[in-house]
Amino acid sequence: MEKQQRKGLHKKLTITLLITALLASLTAACSGNNTAKTNVVSETGDYNKEGLPIVDEPLTLKVLTVRWGSMGDTFTQNQWLKDLEKNTNVKIEWEVMSSNDWSERKAIMLASGTIPDVIIGNQSFGDSDIVNNLSYFRPLDDYIEQYMPNLKAAMEETPEMKKISTFPDGEIYSLPARLPSRPKSSRQPVINKTWLDKLDLEVPDTVDDLYNVLTAFKEQDPNGNGKQDEIPYIETGNDIISPFGIADLNNNYMVLKDGKAVFYPVSNQYKEALKWVNKLYTEGLIDKELFTQDDTMRTAKFQSPDAPIVGFSYQWTPDAVFGKWSDQYVTIPPIAGPDGNRYTIGNPMGMNLARNELLITTSCKYPEIAARWADQFYTNEASIQNFWGAVGTVIQKNDNRTYTLMDPPAGTSADAWYWEQSLRDFGPKYVSPSFEKNIVLNPKNGDGLKLQLDKLGSEFATTPFPNVMYTAEEFQELPTLTTDIDSYVNTMRAKFVILGEIDKEWDDYVKQLNDMGLEKLTKIRTDAYSRYTNVK
Incomplete structure (x- = not known):
């Protein structure tokens, strides 16, 4: 009897120690230690490692994202996101911040360590924010391996996704995105074709041609209002120096030349480019306020109410910039530089890869659930709905397995509509290259128009200095x-x-x-x- 009692006592003690050890490991996994990679079992109900729902009892995750300016939170009504809550049993408490206020708010958040469970969008936390605050963000390699089959398959199909997401210590702290149907070129030259026709001028082909056209725009009153109010050229970035072989996609003063990284502001090409721009400035062919105006001032010039006053610029699409004067503008091929070559700011690989699109913080008590929830975004159909808008609202799903983008409502541009209806550029997503052929875009507006215009410049897209990681x-x-x-x-x-x-x-x-x-x-x-x- 005494022996049996000792055996029973020993058994109870063993079970107690095992339970204690398990609870300790669970606590460590959610304690905020960024090295913890063990998976946490939900305390709120049964957790399902596969299939849907992810949890049997509803669970709430706090998710923060940052949007441009005053875009607001209308995207949260995207029907796919609403269905995701229903199908997974994971409820989302959204915190949508404006980029106008984010810098101060972010500093407070990082200083206090009070951070939501999940962060969405690369405008929220950048590389330096993550690298300098690793204790707040979970390494995700093990979660990808165990809980994210969609993302794992995407990384195998498109290895660049893993490449851009790997931090200098070899870990992945943030998840990537591959956007669908993106052009290879960035902004391209746009000119007022009505002015060219009125002055009987040809579309400029070289920098010398462009100089002659800009001079005519200044001197010959092409808008016909009897005033010399024309602004021949409005600069919107580094595009003005791109004909000189300087294609700085990431605005960090670095380009690749013969496979080597070069700081171009000390290069001879940059020196010659500055001489060209000085000539335009001195002769009044470029906006005198190019160094002092903000986007609001520039937009007012593009959309001058009484007459068009802008002759030449670089843009994605004219319809998104020039308002009621849009019909007067056309996109033209890249301007040939002094060496006879054309250069386009962009990427021959496509303008479609990004990192820091989703982070799971160490504040999150249920990282395995957050990982499974995030993985739902990495299917083709989920991704197109989080880039343009939901099926039935923005996208029409056809019987032949194609997907047609509907035209935007009257009075708004396609781009504005997409941002209103979806996460758009921000957030996790993956559209397989093979799936893109199933997407039917209107070539007359939005992303369809960008792809049409891309045909003018894609072959001249210059491999950029990549968006590298720093220690x-x-x-x-x-x-x-x-x-x-x-x-x-x-x-x-x-x-x-x-x-x-x-x-x-x-x-x-x-x-x-x-x-x-x-x-x-x-x-x-x-x-x-x-x-x-x-x-x-």
């Missing part, structure tokens, strides 16, 4: 270097364009950049590029 140590050094160097480059660019004297001051300009640590900055970026190219 925590590099992120500590970068701000000190870039604050001074970027500011000086911008200041001198404005000075060179407005005042000229580029040849006279060039050597001193380059020396000053070197004194500011340009060699160190270039090494950091080339080291990051080397790591990027070596990810398997």
Whole structure:
């Protein structure tokens, strides 16, 4: 009897120790330690590792996303998202922030450590936010392996998705996206064709042709209002220097030349480009406010109420910019530079890959549930509904397994409608290259028009310096270097364009950049590029 009692006591003690150990492991997994990769079992009901629902009893996740300006939260009414809540039993408490207020709010959030369960969209937290606060974000490699078959398959089909998502320590902290039906080129040259026809001018082909056309736009009153109010050229970015072989997609002053990373603001091509822009500025052929105006001021010029006043610019599509004057504008092939070649800012691989589209934080008590929920976004049909809008609202699903985008309501552009109805550019998604042939786009507006216009420039898209990852140590050094160097480059660019004297001051300009640590900055970026190219 005593032996049996001892055996029973030993058995109870063993069970108690096992339960204690299990509870301890569960607590550690949700404690905020970023190294914890064990999977947490839901305490709110039965959790299903496969199939739907994900949980038998409803569970709520807090999800934060950041939207441009005043876009609001209408996308949360996307029928696919509503059906997802119903089918998974995972309820979403959305926190939708405006990009206008996000910088201050983000700083407070990171300082306090009070962060929602899931973060969606690459406008929320960037590389440096993540690398410098790894204790807030879970490594997701094990979750992808065990709970995300859709994403795992996508990464196998498109290995670049894993490549862009792998941080310098070899871990994946944020999930990627592959957007559907994206062009290879970015903004392309747009010109007022009505003005060309009125002045009996041909579409410009070279920078010399463009100079002659801009001069005519300035001097010959092409809008016919009797005023010299025409702005021949409005610059909207680095496109103005792209004919000189400078195609800076990521706006970090880096380009690839012969497979090597180059800081182009000290290159001869950049020097010659500045001389070209100075010539346009001095002769009144480019907007005098190019260094002082904001987007609101620029938009007012594009949509001048009484008469069109803009002759030439670079845009995605004219219909999204020029308002009631849109019909006067056409997209034209890239302008040939002094070397006779054409260069387009873009990516020959396509403008469709992004990272930091979803993070699961260490505040999340149920990361395996969040991972399974996120994986639902990585099917073709889910992804097109989170890029354009729901089937039945924005997309028509046809009997032949194709998907047709409907035309936007009267009075709005296709782009504006898509942003209203979906997560659009932001958030996790994957559309297989083979599935894209099933998507039917209207070639006259929105993304269909972008693909049509892309035919003019896609063959000239230049491989960009990629959006590389930096280590925590590099992120500590970068701000000190870039604050001074970027500011000086911008200041001198404005000075060179407005005042000229580029040849006279060039050597001193380059020396000053070197004194500011340009060699160190270039090494950091080339080291990051080397790591990027070596990810398997």
